[in-house]
Amino acid sequence: xxxxxxxxxxxxxxxxxxxxxxxxxxxxxxxxxxxxxxxxxxxxxxxxxxxxxxxxxxxxxxxxxxxxxxxxxxxxxxxxxxxxxxxxxxxxxxxxxxxxxxxxxxxxxxxxxxxxxxxxxxxxxxxxxxxxxxxxxxxxxxxxxxxxxxxxxxxxxxxxxxxxxxxxxxxxxxxxxxxxxxxxxxxxxxxxxxxxxxxxxxxxxxxxxxxxxxxxxxxxxxxxxxxxxxxxxxxxxxxxxxxxxxxxxxxxxxxxxxxxxxxxxxxxxxxxxxxxxxxxxxxxxxxxxxxxxxxxxxxxxxxxxxxxxxxxxxxxxxxxxxxxxxxxxxxxxxxxxxxxxxxxxx
Numbered sequence: 102x103x104x105x106x107x108x109x110x111x112x113x114x115x116x117x118x119x120x121x122x123x124x125x126x127x128x129x130x131x132x133x134x135x136x137x138x139x140x141x142x143x144x145x146x147x148x149x150x151x152x153x154x155x156x157x158x159x160x161x162x163x164x165x166x167x168x169x170x171x172x173x174x175x176x177x178x179x180x181x182x183x184x185x186x187x188x189x190x191x192x193x194x195x196x197x198x199x200x201x202x203x204x205x206x207x208x209x210x211x212x213x214x215x216x217x218x219x220x221x222x223x224x225x226x227x228x229x230x231x232x233x234x235x236x237x238x239x240x241x242x243x244x245x246x247x248x249x250x251x252x253x254x255x256x257x258x259x260x261x262x263x264x265x266x267x268x269x270x271x272x273x274x275x276x277x278x279x280x281x282x283x284x285x286x287x288x289x290x291x292x293x294x295x296x297x298x299x300x301x302x303x304x305x306x307x308x309x310x311x312x313x314x315x316x317x318x319x320x321x322x323x324x325x326x327x328x329x330x331x332x333x334x335x336x337x338x339x340x341x342x343x344x345x346x347x348x349x350x351x352x353x354x355x356x357x358x359x360x361x362x363x364x365x366x367x368x369x370x371x372x373x374x375x376x377x378x379x380x381x382x383x384x385x386x387x388x389x390x391x392x393x394x395x396x397x398x399x400x401x402x403x404x405x406x407x408x409x410x411x412x413x414x415x416x417x418x419x420x421x422x423x424x425x426x427x428x429x430x431x432x433x434x435x436x437x438x439x440x441x442x443x444x445x446x447x
Contacts, residue, residue, distance in 0.1 A: 292320030
């Protein structure tokens with residue numbers, strides 16, 4: 102039976118979250134320089150930018166689906182903030198860094214990441230300031246700011262969009278012993294998604310893989326209360342993971358930041374490490390045509406941010422790419438600015 106108080110609590114929590122991050126976005130917009138840099142042609146979208154009511158309606162639909170999944174018992178409701186001082190501290194650090202990010206954007210500086218003696222450890226495409234962020238992926242400060250930056254960009258909806266990937270996982274695990282399941286999360290970042298996985302299925306074995314040691318360290322802290330977790334510092338295109346060892350592989354917001362050639366290599370690696378019948382759950386930005394009303398926003402994204410591979414991502418045929426790697430598409434879904442696709446190894 103539906104619990105109106107639980108629904109009200111959820112709505113209040115998510116509404117406050119959206120308001121908090123929309124406030125961040127509005128403040129950054131007032132502080133930043135012009136969207137079009139001096140000497141550049143103004144941005145001209147191929148279709149009208151969606152109006153605010155349409156955006157809010159899509160956000161509301163996302164949260165409605167999220168709550169229905171919670172109510173159906175597919176996954177737990179999101180955690181509430183445990184320390185009220187942390188959001189304020191993160192906001193202060195976010196705004197202090199925002200000016201540096203905008204200066205870098207205006208000067209078109211995005212490839213000056215300095216890994217020092219470690220430079221040869223990383224592929225060239227990785228040593229960039231994606232989104233013009235300070236230090237790229239290679240500092241503790243970057244890892245600490247990342248979640249605030251992402252939630253600001255997505256108006257507080259990023260966690261809800263990620264949670265949609267829990268639905269196919271729940272379906273796969275439903276009739277199985279958790280202790281027999283192995284899940285690999287590629288490019289785990291700060292561990293936001295893996296934390297949700299372990300909150301819901303604490304007994305499954307998980308592997309957190311990321312190329313950034315600083316982001317991987319943050320994932321370790323996020324998952325410190327659970328066992329059966331291992332951490333791998335490696336690239337997605339060269340995973341030191343045993344063949345046919347994983348029941349589930351997940352990747353959230355990874356593929357739009359990979360060059361086309363590397364995407365194909367990662368697809369092959371995912372197929373290699375999956376067991377026959379295993380699932381790959383893909384979560385990333387919408388592609389062109391997924392939600393036509395948002396196509397103009399997708400066109401704007403690489404104009405406003407440094408996203409060198411986003412334009413090719415918008416047109417990439419992932420169903421065919423993964424089919425060639427031996428993975429069959431079995432489900433597709435969109436929610437606000439994110440798409441989820443589920444693939445199964447034959």
